[in-house]
Amino acid sequence: MTVNAGIIGATGAVGQRLIQFLDPHPDFEITALTASDASAGDTYREAAKWRISMPIPEDIAEMTVTETDPDAMPDDVDIVFSSLPSSVGEAVEPDFCEAGYVVSSNSSNGRTDPDVPLTIPEVNADHIGLLEVQRDERGWDGALVKNPNxxxxxxxxxxxxxxxxxxxxxxxxxxxxxxxxxxxxxxxxxxxxxxxxxxxxxxxxxxxxxxxxxxxxxxxxxxxxxxxxxxxxxxxxxxxxxxxxxxxxxxxxxxxxxxxxxxxxxxxxxxxxxxxxxxxxxxxxxxxxxxxxxxxxxxxxxxxxxxxxxxxxxxxxxxxxxNTMRGAAGASVLNGELLLTEGYL
The missing domain is CATH 3.30.360.10 (Dihydrodipicolinate Reductase; domain 2)
Structure with missing residues (x-):
């Protein structure tokens, strides 16, 4: 079964690396892309200054970018990958979690919060169990997982x-x-x-x-x-x-x-x-x-x-x-794979 994935903050450097990882991924399919309000309504090709040596995948290039708001995210998205600046992530990511989305985030906000799993799956996959504590304490239907700096x-x-x-x-x-x-x-x-x-x-x-x-x-x-x-x-x-x-x-x-x-x-x-x-x-x-x-x-x-x-x-x-593969986009994708394996998606 393919899992529908959204990328919030999709036009930046890490967002572009997320597309590089996810477009050919065996388990995830990109079905939503968000960026700043100024880019909402543009195609991804128009919104993103593409900096990666591989070309933009054609199916991604023609997708319409939406604003970064849970109300604009399709209901059938199962996981949201976040590459937002930390100041934006701090304000926006909890809204997605409250709306029921599971968020795998590269943003630095919340990494050391006691109820937020900060995980490298090869090192501390068991920490994903903090999501049970997080949901109990915050009352979220969704969840928030972080990868480190x-x-x-x-x-x-x-x-x-x-x-x-x-x-x-x-x-x-x-x-x-x-x-x-x-x-x-x-x-x-x-x-x-x-x-x-x-x-x-x-x-x-x-x-x-x-x-x-x-x-x-x-x-x-x-x-x-x-x-x-x-x-x-x-x-x-x-x-x-x-x-x-x-x-x-x-x-x-x-x-x-x-x-x-x-x-x-x-x-x-x-x-x-x-x-x-x-x-x-x-x-x-x-x-x-x-x-x-x-x-x-x-x-x-x-x-x-x-x-x-x-x-x-x-x-x-x-x-x-x-740093932008293992250290950012790839780390978020690995956490998404861990979430899927552990039954959180």
């Missing part, structure tokens, strides 16, 4: 593998983040060419909080956040796609490079269409992963790890993920 999602799978093997006490991360993470108009060429920007507003806090919730334990009623200390420094660099991160960990048990590589390689994917067979690819080469060479591995959904070294008290490694 694109920089958080890059480091958490290898951290989960290392935590399972050795236990985590502390994490320090310095990021080298691509300009696409700021959206098409987020960083001007004059700011970023021949430059690096050692600050991304709000990004450090997202990494420091979201990672602890993702690695936490769900007891059926609430998530107890992981007690590891997490420190982040976030930097924008002039790559187009792919967030590269340098990570240092303190572990509870002694950790060797050989055991860490095995833990990462053995960390399983999810039995979902968009999850790669091997979630974490471990490089032996000391100069990998690199954004241009490694961001598109497994349709942009794999996490690449390299440079593993022992340190005093733990391990150091580099990790990379495609």
């Amino acid at each position: 694109c920089s958080t999602i890059t480091m958490v799978p290898p951290l989960a593998a290392l935590d399972e093997a050795f236990g985590l006490e502390a994490v320090t991360v310095s990021t080298l983040q691509a300009v696409s993470g700021a959206g098409y108009s987020g960083v001007t060429s004059m700011e970023i060419i021949d430059n690096a920007i050692p600050h991304i507003g709000g990004e450090e806090k997202k990494m420091e909080t979201e990672s602890r919730k993702l690695l936490g334990a769900f007891d059926g009623a609430e998530v107890s956040w992981h007690d590891a200390r997490v420190y982040a420094s976030c930097n924008r660099i002039p790559t187009l796609d792919g967030h590269l991160e340098n990570v240092w960990t303190d572990t509870e048990a002694d950790a060797t490079v050989a055991d860490a590589k095995e833990a990462c390689r053995a960390y399983s994917g999810a039995d979902l269409p968009s999850s790669p067979d091997r979630l974490i690819h471990v490089f032996e080469e000391p100069d990998r992963p690199q954004p241009r060479l490694d961001r598109d591995r497994d349709n942009g959904m794999a996490i690449a790890v390299g440079g593993l070294q022992e340190t005093e008290g733990g391990l150091q490694f580099n990790c990379l993920a495609h």
Whole structure:
């Protein structure tokens, strides 16, 4: 059975990636697209400044864009994928949930709310059970699920593998983040060419909080956040796609490079269409992963790890993920697949 899907905020960078994922998807069919009021009534071709190398699918290009309002959403839509700016998502997403829609959202609002599942299906699929708590507390017929920030999602799978093997006490991360993470108009060429920007507003806090919730334990009623200390420094660099991160960990048990590589390689994917067979690819080469060479591995959904070294008290490694694929649109689609598998659609 095909599940009807709507995309709210469909014309932006993540909305376009959602179309890339969903148009050929085996389980979802795009039946509704929304954007700003100024674009309502236009065809998608007219409303969107298409930035992806693949052409707009013809059936999508001729769809009429509607306003972002649950009253404008067709009744037969089973799931809504949200790529709204957080300020808009905070105002609009609860309206969709109250109207009975299940929302899989990439927007940052609400990610750390106690009753909102923040999920990476390969890491903490059981947290989806928070939806029962959410519906009881909020009285929604619909539901709201979040995927984490694109920089958080890059480091958490290898951290989960290392935590399972050795236990985590502390994490320090310095990021080298691509300009696409700021959206098409987020960083001007004059700011970023021949430059690096050692600050991304709000990004450090997202990494420091979201990672602890993702690695936490769900007891059926609430998530107890992981007690590891997490420190982040976030930097924008002039790559187009792919967030590269340098990570240092303190572990509870002694950790060797050989055991860490095995833990990462053995960390399983999810039995979902968009999850790669091997979630974490471990490089032996000391100069990998690199954004241009490694961001598109497994349709942009794999996490690449390299440079593993022992340190005093733990391990150091580099990790990379495609920030608008695995880190945004693909993460929302994975959560949609999890919702379908768990019977919420």
